[in-house]
Each structure stands twice: as C-alpha cells, then as structure tokens.
Amino acid sequence: MAEKFDVIVVGAGMAGNAAAYTLAKAGVNVLQIERGEYAGSKNVQGGILYAQAVEALIPEFRESAPLERHIIEQRIWVLNDKSYIGTHFRSDNFNEERPNRYTLVRAQFDKWLNGEVKKAGATVITETTVLELLKDETGKVNGVRCDRENGEVRADCVILCDGVNALVGSRSGVRKEINSKEVALAVKEMHFLPRDVINERFNIQESEGVVIEILGTVTEGMLGTGFIYTNGESLSVGIGVIVSDLMKNRINPSTLLEKMKSHPSVAPLLKGSEVKEYSAHLLPEGGYDSVPELSGNGWMVCGDSAHLLNAIHREGSNMALTSGRLAAETYLELRDKGQPINAENLKKYNQKLENSFVLKDLKKYRRMPHIMLENKQFVTMYPDLLAGAAETLLRVDGVDKKTKEKKITKDFRSARGIFGLVGDAFKLVRAWR
Amino acid sequence: MTQTQSQKIEEKLYQNRYRVEEGKPHITIVPEKATAQELKMMAAICPAACYEETENGKVEIIPDGCLECGTCRVVCQGTGSLTWNYPSGGYGILFKFG
Numbered sequence: 001m002a003e004k005f006d007v008i009v010v011g012a013g014m015a016g017n018a019a020a021y022t023l024a025k026a027g028v029n030v031l032q033i034e035r036g037e038y039a040g041s042k043n044v045q046g047g048i049l050y051a052q053a054v055e056a057l058i059p060e061f062r063e064s065a066p067l068e069r070h071i072i073e074q075r076i077w078v079l080n081d082k083s084y085i086g087t088h089f090r091s092d093n094f095n096e097e098r099p100n101r102y103t104l105v106r107a108q109f110d111k112w113l114n115g116e117v118k119k120a121g122a123t124v125i126t127e128t129t130v131l132e133l134l135k136d137e138t139g140k141v142n143g144v145r146c147d148r149e150n151g152e153v154r155a156d157c158v159i160l161c162d163g164v165n166a167l168v169g170s171r172s173g174v175r176k177e178i179n180s181k182e183v184a185l186a187v188k189e190m191h192f193l194p195r196d197v198i199n200e201r202f203n204i205q206e207s208e209g210v211v212i213e214i215l216g217t218v219t220e221g222m223l224g225t226g227f228i229y230t231n232g233e234s235l236s237v238g239i240g241v242i243v244s245d246l247m248k249n250r251i252n253p254s255t256l257l258e259k260m261k262s263h264p265s266v267a268p269l270l271k272g273s274e275v276k277e278y279s280a281h282l283l284p285e286g287g288y289d290s291v292p293e294l295s296g297n298g299w300m301v302c303g304d305s306a307h308l309l310n311a312i313h314r315e316g317s318n319m320a321l322t323s324g325r326l327a328a329e330t331y332l333e334l335r336d337k338g339q340p341i342n343a344e345n346l347k348k349y350n351q352k353l354e355n356s357f358v359l360k361d362l363k364k365y366r367r368m369p370h371i372m373l374e375n376k377q378f379v380t381m382y383p384d385l386l387a388g389a390a391e392t393l394l395r396v397d398g399v400d401k402k403t404k405e406k407k408i409t410k411d412f413r414s415a416r417g418i419f420g421l422v423g424d425a426f427k428l429v430r431a432w433r
Numbered sequence: 434m435t436q437t438q439s440q441k442i443e444e445k446l447y448q449n450r451y452r453v454e455e456g457k458p459h460i461t462i463v464p465e466k467a468t469a470q471e472l473k474m475m476a477a478i479c480p481a482a483c484y485e486e487t488e489n490g491k492v493e494i495i496p497d498g499c500l501e502c503g504t505c506r507v508v509c510q511g512t513g514s515l516t517w518n519y520p521s522g523g524y525g526i527l528f529k530f531g
Contacts, residue, residue: 041528108530147521147522177510187480250477254441277528281502282503
C-alpha cells in the first residue's frame with residue numbers, strides 16, 4: 001500500500017466509526033482499518049445506546065439503524081442471596097417520537113454504522129490488524145504498520161480507536177499501559193426468547209424495553225455489577241468485576257454469572273431461554289485519573305482506548321461516539337485553517353473533551369473508583385443490611401414497629417459501627433459532588 | 434456427575450463462532466516462566482478457560498476458544514510469562530451479536 005491518506009482511523013467500533021464518518025462526510029481522504037472479518041465482529045457491549053451521540057452524526061439514524069428496544073424503565077436491584085431491594089423508574093414520557101435510550105446488539109449496530117461510513121466515502125479495510133504507529137525523523141506520527149505484506153500506510157494524522165487494550169498506543173510508546181485495578185472483566189450471554197414472552201415477563205409492550213442493573217452479593221464481595229437488558233427477541237445477561245479483585249479471589253466471572261442466573265429473582269425471567277452466544281470483554285472503569293494522554297504529535301485517541309467510560313452511569317458508547325466525532329472535528333478545523341497537525345495544535349481535541357460532558361462527567365466522579373475499591377462494605381455488607389431491614393419492616397408477626405426499628409438500627413450499628421456508617425455516608429456524598 | 438468449571442465454560446464456547454489460524458496461537462506462555470503465580474490465577478479466572486495448571490505445577494494454554502478480552506495480558510503484565518498479540522486480521526472470535 002503505497003498510497004498516502006489524510007487520516008488513518010484504527011478500529012471500527014463506536015469511536016472509530018464516528019471519527020471516520022465525520023471525516024469522510026467532510027471530504028477527507030480517510031482510511032479505516034479493522035482487524036475483524038467485518039466491523040462489529042470483535043466488539044462487545046452490554047449494551048445501551050444513547051441517541052443524542054448518534055444523532056450528532058446521523059440525525060435520521062432511527063430510520064435505518066438496527067435498534068432493539070427503546071428503554072422506558074430502569075430497575076436498580078441490590079441483591080443478597082435470597083432477596084432484592086431496589087428502585088424502579090418507569091415513565092410513559094420515554095415513549096416519545098425520538099426516544100432517548102435504546103438497547104442494541106452491538107455487532108449488528110457496528111456493521112450498520114460502518115456501512116454508513118463507507119457510503120460517506122471512507123476507504124475501509126477489514127481483516128487487518130494494526131501493530132504500531134510509524135514516525136518520521138522528528139518523531140511525528142505519520143502512519144501505521146499492519147500485519148500485511150508491505151503493511152506500511154502513511155497519513156498526516158492517526159486516530160486511535162483500537163479499544164480498551166489499546167495495544168497500538170502502548171506498543172508505540174505514546175501511552176501508559178492499563179492495570180488490573182482500572183479495568184473490569186465482564187462476561188455476557190445472549191438469551192433468546194420470543195418477543196411476547198419478554199413483553200409479558202417485563203410488563204412491557206411492542207418495542208418498549210427494560211434495563212436492570214444489579215449490585216450486591218452476586219459479585220461475592222468483589223467490586224462489580226450485573227445486568228439484564230431486554231432486546232427485541234433476546235436478553236443480554238452479564239456480570240462484570242474489577243480484575244484486581246478477581247485476581248485476589250481467584251473466582252471465574254462465568255461462575256458468578258451462573259450464580260446470578262440461578263438467583264430466585266432472576267431465574268424466572270430467563271426460564272426456557274436459548275443461549276446463542278457467550279462473550280467476555282474488559283471495561284475501562286478507572287475514571288478520570290486513568291485517562292491517558294489524549295493526543296500528541298500527529299495522533300489522537302478516542303473511546304475505550306482513551307479510557308472514556310462513566311462506570312457509575314454505565315455510559316461508554318456515547319463517550320466513544322462523541323470523542324471520535326470531536327477528534328475528527330479537531331482535524332477538520334486545523335485543515336480549514338491550514339495549520340499543521342502537531343502536538344500543540346491537536347491539544348484542541350483535549351480542550352473539546354474538557355468542554356463536553358465526556359470529561360466533565362468523568363471529573364465529577366473522579367474519586368469514586370478509588371473509594372469503591374477501598375471500601376468493599378458497599379458491595380458486601382450493605383446489601384444484606386438493606387434486605388434485612390426491608391424484611392423486618394414488611395413481615396407482620398406481632399412485633400411492634402418501634403422494636404423493629406430498634407432492631408434495624410442495631411443491625412446497622414453492630415455491622416459497621418456508628419463511625420463506619422457516618423464515614424461511609426460522608427465518602428459517598430463527597431465522591432458524588 | 435457434576436461438571437467442572439472448565440467443562441461448563443467449554444459448553445458455552447460451543448455457541449460461538451471462531452476462525453482458528455492453525456499452528457499460530459496468538460498467546461503463548463514463556464516456557465521458563467510457566468509456574469508464575471499470575472498464570473495460575475489465569476487458570477482460575479480466564480473467562481474462556483484457556484489456561485490449565487498441570488500436575489507438575491506448570492500452566493499450559495490453548496487459546497482456540499479465546500474471547501480476546503485481554504485479561505491475561507493485564508494480569509501477567511511485567512512478569513515476562515506471556516507473549517500476547519491479537520490474532521492475525523480476520524482470525525479468532527467472530528461475534529454475531531457482541
């Protein structure tokens with residue numbers, strides 16, 4: 001490949017497709033390189049899609065994108081072994097003309113979005129793995145090397161959207177490696193059921209959807225969450241735990257998933273389903289303090305590869321789409337002004353992210369990953385205390401309510417101590433602000 | 434008979450589609466580091482059960498069922514016990530749903 005491109009985009013996930021689409025639409029000579037057989041074949045997501053981030057690229061995406069269900073109800077369950085206690089929020093306001101959140105089947109969505117990228121005029125090559133960045137004699141990045149014969153391709157700018165493992169950047173010496181405390185390992189199964197069975201079990205109609213986020217003893221005291229998302233004719237069922245906790249406890253995440261599936265509150269939802277795929281994926285959950293250098297001399301990094309994920313709100317795809325688009329817009333601005341693609345000018349991409357919800361939200365919760373890692377009581381002790389309190393209050397057994405309240409207070413105090421309780425409340429409030 | 438953890442995982446992997454590049458595993462163990470603690474951790478936590486600790490305390494890997502999550506790469510980082518690359522373009526796991 002002797003041809004030279006304006007921009008090379010590494011990867012065809014959310015970030016890569018957003019970047020390549022934005023560039024191609026503006027007439028840039030862009031090459032997108034994907035290691036999978038087709039865009040999407042290597043990509044895994046829960047997954048929830050946030051419409052705003054797609055609309056910013058393709059306002060009429062709802063007409064052609066493969067969307068599963070629009071979400072009208074969010075459940076948060078705190079599980080102990082026998083119970084769950086939780087909050088549900090459901091609103092008919094989410095049944096709107098342009099719904100806000102959708103469930104998606106990631107491989108199919110990426111295939112569609114990459115089709116739009118091709119239609120916009122980008123050159124897309126698949127089945128090709130990018131190995132490292134190429135640099136000129138001044139150290140400026142000016143291309144990539146792929147696992148093909150004569151696999152060197154040149155460009156003025158490289159946008160790295162190569163996913164959470166971010167091998168291209170770290171092997172080219174432009175970024176630090178990820179570590180086991182800042183990534184979660186999630187496993188997921190696709191459970192197929194007829195549409196009307198899903199609708200009945202989840203109390204929904206037509207293409208309405210429900211998401212359930214699960215905390216508690218299903219993670220065996222480790223930091224993590226489970227989830228059940230309703231797709232059109234399947235349920236995405238998964239669980240993720242921070243890798244350093246898995247290392248300490250030597251528990252396989254698939255064992256946790258089996259345990260969650262057999263929980264008395266979960267099993268009836270899955271009954272009779274046919275499992276058609278099993279996947280595993282790392283999630284970058286270190287938050288703001290884990291975000292690497294976002295740009296340098298001739299390159300920018302987006303999406304999971306840039307550790308842009310809000311673990312508290314389960315937002316990742318929107319951050320990937322937005323960062324990919326902003327990287328492309330940065331390039332376009334420099335091109336239009338005739339300014340060189342160097343480290344100083346590409347800092348504009350960092351500023352764009354700082355000014356957007358992407359880094360604002362990560363900054364807001366920057367303490368949260370550290371606090372959760374160091375205070376396991378939030379996932380070990382509190383689920384049992386909360387479930388115990390609820391059961392004590394609800395069970396009518398001749399004991400007066402004041403005695404019941406005293407018992408609950410005593411349970412909490414003997415479990416954590418008064419200072420522990422106040423301290424935990426303080427930590428959470430402080431991390432939330 | 435109750436199934437072992439790796440048998441259960443193997444059953445799950447049957448649902449998946451793979452294109453395996455014969456004779457070119459994308460992850461290999463460095464022989465002289467095959468007893469590393471981190472590799473033994475992987476025998477417990479690899480979601481595709483690719484790692485197995487043998488009777489002599491050494492860990493072996495067969496990455497045919499690998500889901501390409503990268504966990505072993507992160508866990509074994511800095512130990513020199515693993516060579517890790519993505520499969521050649523087009524090979525490895527092929528997610529239909531992802």
